[in-house]
Amino acid sequence: MRRAPLTRERVLAAALELADAGGLESLSMRKVATALGVEAMSLYNHVANKEDLVDGLVDLVFAEIDLPVPGAPDWKGEMRRRAVSVREVLNRHRWAVGLMESRMRPGPANLRSHNAVMGCLREAGFAFRAAVHASSLLDAYIYGFALQEASLPFDTAQDHAEVVEAKQAAVPDLTPFPYLVEVFTEMARAGYDYATEFAFGLDLILGALERAQTK
Amino acid sequence: MRRAPLTRERVLAAALELADAGGLESLSMRKVATALGVEAMSLYNHVANKEDLVDGLVDLVFAEIDLPVPGAPDWKGEMRRRAVSVREVLNRHRWAVGLMESRMRPGPANLRSHNAVMGCLREAGFAFRAAVHASSLLDAYIYGFALQEASLPFDTAQDHAEVVEAKQAAVPDLTPFPYLVEVFTEMARAGYDYATEFAFGLDLILGALERAQTK
DNA sequence: ACCTGAACACCGTTCAAGT
DNA sequence: ACCTGAACACCGTTCAAGT
Numbered sequence: 001m002r003r004a005p006l007t008r009e010r011v012l013a014a015a016l017e018l019a020d021a022g023g024l025e026s027l028s029m030r031k032v033a034t035a036l037g038v039e040a041m042s043l044y045n046h047v048a049n050k051e052d053l054v055d056g057l058v059d060l061v062f063a064e065i066d067l068p069v070p071g072a073p074d075w076k077g078e079m080r081r082r083a084v085s086v087r088e089v090l091n092r093h094r095w096a097v098g099l100m101e102s103r104m105r106p107g108p109a110n111l112r113s114h115n116a117v118m119g120c121l122r123e124a125g126f127a128f129r130a131a132v133h134a135s136s137l138l139d140a141y142i143y144g145f146a147l148q149e150a151s152l153p154f155d156t157a158q159d160h161a162e163v164v165e166a167k168q169a170a171v172p173d174l175t176p177f178p179y180l181v182e183v184f185t186e187m188a189r190a191g192y193d194y195a196t197e198f199a200f201g202l203d204l205i206l207g208a209l210e211r212a213q214t215k
Numbered sequence: 216m217r218r219a220p221l222t223r224e225r226v227l228a229a230a231l232e233l234a235d236a237g238g239l240e241s242l243s244m245r246k247v248a249t250a251l252g253v254e255a256m257s258l259y260n261h262v263a264n265k266e267d268l269v270d271g272l273v274d275l276v277f278a279e280i281d282l283p284v285p286g287a288p289d290w291k292g293e294m295r296r297r298a299v300s301v302r303e304v305l306n307r308h309r310w311a312v313g314l315m316e317s318r319m320r321p322g323p324a325n326l327r328s329h330n331a332v333m334g335c336l337r338e339a340g341f342a343f344r345a346a347v348h349a350s351s352l353l354d355a356y357i358y359g360f361a362l363q364e365a366s367l368p369f370d371t372a373q374d375h376a377e378v379v380e381a382k383q384a385a386v387p388d389l390t391p392f393p394y395l396v397e398v399f400t401e402m403a404r405a406g407y408d409y410a411t412e413f414a415f416g417l418d419l420i421l422g423a424l425e426r427a428q429t430k
Numbered sequence: 431a432c433c434t435g436a437a438c439a440c441c442g443t444t445c446a447a448g449t
Numbered sequence: 450a451c452c453t454g455a456a457c458a459c460c461g462t463t464c465a466a467g468t
Contacts (some may be wrong), residue, residue: 006451029442040442042452052443070394098313102366105385106379107298115392122383128401136363137356144359148351151317163319170320177330179285179337186343201352208423221432244461256462257433265461434467439452448453 008046012056016087016093019057024095034134049102055101061096064089067112070119076206078120083202086142094150097143098102116120126213134209141205148192160192221253222262228270229316231308234272239310244268246265269314274322279304282327286332291421293335294353298417301357309365312358341428349424356420364409375407 004010014035019027027049036089047053066085068078090097114135121131130206164187168174174181219225229250234242244265244348244355248255281300296369305312329350336346379402383389389396 015258022376028440030440041444041454045451054299081357089451098362104382106382111386111389111392111395114398115395118394118398122397132398132401132407133412133415136360136412137419140359140363140416141352141356143362144355144357144444145351147313147358147362148316167319167321170384171326174326177326180326180330182337182343183329183333183347183384186347192347197348199349200348201355204352204423205420206429213420243459245459254434255460256435256464259462260432434465434466435466436466438463439461442458444457445455446453447455449451 006036006042006046008056010036011043011046011053012060015053016057016060019095020093027095033068044054052105055103055105055107058096058099058103059109061089061093061100062107062109062113064092065109065113067116068120071123072120075120075124076210079117079134080202080206081127082117083138083142084198087146087198090143090146090150094146097146097150100143101139130213137209145198145201161187161188164188164192220308221251221257221261223271224299225251226258226261227275228266230268230277231272234310235371243312267320270318270320270322273311273314273318274324276304276315277322277324277328279307280324280328282331283335285331286338287335290335290339291425293415294332294349295421297332298353298357299413300360302361302413305358305361305365309361312361312365315358316354345428352420356416360413360416375409376402379403 011032015027015032018031028169030040032053033043035139043053044187058138061087066082068075068082072078090100098192100110106114117135117138118131121134122128126134174184226247230242230247233246233250244258245255246266248258258268262271274344279300281297283297287293304317332350332353333346336349337343341349357375367388379399383399389399
């Protein structure tokens with residue numbers, strides 16, 4: 001059985017699968033190689049090093065984001081759709097949350113994404129600095145929310161209620177923290193819906209940005 | 216020269232210094248031990264493992280945050296002061312940004328911090344769910360902003376303009392991304408002040424939360 | 431009770447050698 | 450041109466042995 005020739009794309013695809021399954025810390029050159037039926041050193045013919053491999057992975061993640069359309073009539077709708085897409089994408093690739101904004105060598109999908117966001121805001125009438133404000137604020141919220149959401153341990157597929165319960169179990173005595181008692185009991189009782197929570201903050205921010213723009 | 220006996224506090228202090236200097240990836244049990252003039256295995260008498268050590272570090276970071284006071288007359292001022300403090304603290308400990316919300320064993324300073332935030336909002340008249348919304352939104356923004364800000368490479372003390380320039384240098388051709396050309400040229404010309412940018416988003420969110428509460 | 435030497439199962443990366 | 454074996458300088462963690 002002849003095996004397919006190694007390419008950068010095949011290396012990245014295998015690495016993405018590993019990272020999605022076990023997180024960044026379970027991603028090693030040696031494991032990627034094993035997954036491809038090859039020795040670790042062979043990978044260096046297709047990626048410069050691990051940093052370069054991660055750069056490639058992050059751009060694959062950027063490529064999954066649904067882009068806003070510059071010039072579309074409803075800028076809030078465009079920014080909203082894109083924000084929801086970023087959250088979904090980062091839920092599929094939780095290991096990527098902390099890496100999206102830190103690439104020193106942004107890939108084409110990364111550039112395309114930032115260009116589309118700025119373009120959509122500028123064409124909607126935002127002045128340059130106002131567009132920077134809006135884009136920076138929205139990204140901070142989206143990435144920060146994804147960070148909260150992604151912070152479950154990697155090997156488990158627990159839901160939020162279970163995680164809250166496990167955290168509470170690790171606390172020896174809650175009596176000095178009365179307001180947290182309320183949080184723990186309410187969360188256990190009524191649960192917590194990330195999608196709803198995300199939409200609340202997103203619409204609050206979009207509304208405030210609109211008011212600030214037209215004011 | 217007799218050396219001071221090892222304690223959990225001394226282990227954590229040495230580890231904090233290492234992480235602040237070189238980031239998480241330069242923090243190893245062996246290096247912490249070397250810094251303390253001891254063998255790596257000795258640390259295990261004072262921390263359960265590396266995870267436990269990181270838990271301890273994160274709680275040291277939480278302990279540096281200036282807490283809001285439940286019942287204080289100006290809740291916006293309290294939340295603002297605390298948000299600014301979190302940003303400052305995370306600028307001193309950039310390695311911590313991604314770890315603050317992911318601890319499965321929250322330490323006492325962590326609990327105190329969340330308790331104070333919820334307490335301040337509840338005493339200001341926020342209904343329970345509204346307080347959860349507000350706290351979740353504010354933390355998402357703060358951590359997300361800190362994530363953007365922390366994403367410079369660890370070994371350098373570059374400012375934002377230099378980083379933007381370096382990123383641009385890594386892009387072969389910007390012509391397909393006209394809106395990014397504007398960003399790169401404006402950033403190089405007029406710079407970018409993180410503190411101002413942070414305050415803009417923070418005040419926009421606090422204002423919108425106030426309107427949503429009294430509406 | 432606390433510290434350590436040796437060992438195990440891992441890492442990323444290099445380099446010269448193979449095909 | 451691409452793949453690999455051996456090697457180097459690292460990891461976290463265990464366990465039995467020292468004091």
